[in-house]
Amino acid sequence: MAGVNILDNLFYDRADVVLIARELLGKVLVTRFGGQRTSGRIVEVEAYNGVGDRASHAYSGRRTSRTEVMYMEAGRAYVYLIYGMHHLFNVVTNKKDIPHAILVRGLEPMEGIPLMLERTGKKKLDHTLTRGPGNLAKAMGLATLHTGVSLLKKGSIFIGDDGYRPLETSIGVSPRIGVDYAGPDAGLPYRFFIRGNPYVSGKAALNGG
DNA sequence: CGACCGATCGTCT
DNA sequence: GACGATCGGTCGA
Secondary structure, three states: OOOOEEOOHHHHOOOOHHHHHHHHOOOEEEEEEOOEEEEEEEEEEEEEEHHHOOOOOOHHHOOOOOOHHHHOOOOEEEEEEEOOOEEEEEEEEOOOOOOEEEEEEEEEEEEOHHHHHHHHOOOOOOOOOOEOHHHHHHHHOOOHHHOOOEOOOOOOEEEEEOOOOOOHHHEEEEOOOOOHHHHHHHHOOOEEEEOOOOOOOOOHHHOOO
16 A cells, blocks of 8 residues: 555564554554455554563563564564463564564554454444454454564565554553553553543553553 | 453463 | 453443
8 A cells, every 4th residue: 555664674673662562553553364454553552571571471581382482583473362262462572582572452443344343243343343452353363373474574464654643642651451460560651552542442540641 | 330250272380 | 270461241339
């Protein structure tokens, strides 16, 4: 599509995963499976800051077959199954062997809404279609089999920049959701979202500032 | 509104 | 054998 630049290695391969997460707000996540395209604007993200972050799957350098992709070079998908039923989509950032990742938690649907409805079994478009990480992965057709896929070329999964920029004043910051197990790190301000957007998950009290 | 609960299974201990 | 970077439904105030 004209006017859309794919985010490249220079974008993903940077040291500050929290900054990258914030910069992902307003970008466009695109999937193209079986010749069918779906896309949506990113409105909510969370940063997972490597081996020192108790909320991260890579905390303390844990390295398993599931998390191996987090240790690969920047710009790959990390999709994992949670609660036996939901697939959560992350983007790997920073250099090889530094396991940073960003969880995409909210999308404002753009293209392919009928297909998203079909994938999710929903009857009509409402804010639940792509609100929350499990819902958006399902709507976009993303699952664990996509772990390791590169986002750096215009392939089946990528993130584009169409020039849209959220107002700085519209960006909210809060602790991450669902990471109470992370002790002191549960309170870190690593979640970013577009204030007032209906596709942002979480409770209203978290979404004010 | 908020609190709680069940679903469901791969991953890790 | 326990638990989760969740979701949608239910129940009670």
